[in-house]
Amino acid sequence: MPLPKAELHLHIEGTLEPELAFALAARNGVPLPYAHTDELRKAYQFDDLQSFLNLYYELMAVLRTEQDFEDLANAYLPRAAAQGVRHAEIFFDPQAHIARGVAMGTVVEGLWRALGRSTENHGVSTQLIMCFLRDESAESALETLEAAKPYLDRIIGIGLDSAEVGHPPAKFREVYEAAAALGLRRVAHAGEEGPPEYITEALDVLGVERIDHGLRCMEDDALVERLVRERVPLTLCPLSNVRLRAVDVLAEHPLPAMLDAGLLCTVNSDDPAYFGGYVADNFHAVRDALGLDQERMRELARNSFVASFLEHDEERRAR
Numbered sequence: 422m423p424l425p426k427a428e429l430h431l432h433i434e435g436t437l438e439p440e441l442a443f444a445l446a447a448r449n450g451v452p453l454p455y456a457h458t459d460e461l462r463k464a465y466q467f468d469d470l471q472s473f474l475n476l477y478y479e480l481m482a483v484l485r486t487e488q489d490f491e492d493l494a495n496a497y498l499p500r501a502a503a504q505g506v507r508h509a510e511i512f513f514d515p516q517a518h519i520a521r522g523v524a525m526g527t528v529v530e531g532l533w534r535a536l537g538r539s540t541e542n543h544g545v546s547t548q549l550i551m552c553f554l555r556d557e558s559a560e561s562a563l564e565t566l567e568a569a570k571p572y573l574d575r576i577i578g579i580g581l582d583s584a585e586v587g588h589p590p591a592k593f594r595e596v597y598e599a600a601a602a603l604g605l606r607r608v609a610h611a612g613e614e615g616p617p618e619y620i621t622e623a624l625d626v627l628g629v630e631r632i633d634h635g636l637r638c639m640e641d642d643a644l645v646e647r648l649v650r651e652r653v654p655l656t657l658c659p660l661s662n663v664r665l666r667a668v669d670v671l672a673e674h675p676l677p678a679m680l681d682a683g684l685l686c687t688v689n690s691d692d693p694a695y696f697g698g699y700v701a702d703n704f705h706a707v708r709d710a711l712g713l714d715q716e717r718m719r720e721l722a723r724n725s726f727v728a729s730f731l732e733h734d735e736e737r738r739a740r
């Protein structure tokens with residue numbers, strides 16, 4: 422039995438498996454530049470974040486209708502349940518869909534057709550976090566927040582993803598302030614490829630409650646001390662780090678040093694269809710490559726609930 426856990430760093434578009442991508446491409450008449458799923462899988466060789474993002478955005482073009490988004494979420498949920506996930510806080514990238522002419526409502530309503538019944542159907546409670554693309558403008562992020570206003574009962578918070586370097590968090594100060602005023606929770610990717618300063622800026626300028634990735638905090642002792650002192654959760658994604666070459670091999674991942682430093686680390690899957698595994702696969706991979714004992718594994722699972730946006734009574738039920 423996999424350990425019960427919460428998944429806090431998962432892009433729903435990153436759960437698009439090749440088989441579903443081809444099925445949706447056929448259903449919607451969207452051409453794909455790959456002859457079959459094996460050829461597509463061969464393209465899953467990445468040099469860095471950008472080389473992954475290029476394929477990620479290309480492939481998500483098959484998502485067009487509410488039904489497509491429902492099918493995407495309905496494919497993820499049983500996989501998550503089988504991996505011990507009891508609660509998932511799920512990212513989505515509306516700007517990437519709006520750019521293709523797919524409305525915010527199509528995305529949210531479609532996802533919600535599956536997520537609204539996830540507890541009953543799969544034993545997994547779910548929440549949605551809307552991410553802004555940091556390589557798009559601050560104005561575009563503000564327009565996206567505006568477009569989301571009719572759906573805020575379905576969205577618990579906002580995040581920041583896509584190409585990190587050259588797009589510091591402070592660019593999005595205004596939209597984070599507006600989101601805070603609307604009562605939305607705030608997270609941001611920082612310190613995946615970007616420098617430790619981006620982590621500090623996400624905390625100080627955007628007021629985030631969690632850092633997604635945060636790997637590069639380890640280059641700055643004072644920042645590590647602060648993250649420990651303030652109990653700021655980090656949503657690490659070890660298999661993603663290897664595939665996107667943030668670390669050379671899993672055996673060199675800083676997770677053990679991060680745990681030893683007292684950081685509130687969680688282990689997550691990021692874009693599991695692309696990076697070779699869902700969340701329990703990430704747990705098993707770090708256990709095997711880094712020699713983590715059962716107590717460390719339990720700590721990681723426990724941290725995932727502590728770091729979640731579940732209220733305490735909900736948390737107890739999910740466990």
Ligand code: HPA
Pocket residue numbers: 432435470477582583584610613661691692
């Ligand atoms: N980093 C930044 N943007 C992303 C990622 C990621 O790991 N996955 C999907 N969009």
Ligand code: ZN
Pocket residue numbers: 430432582610633691
């Ligand atoms: Zn991510």
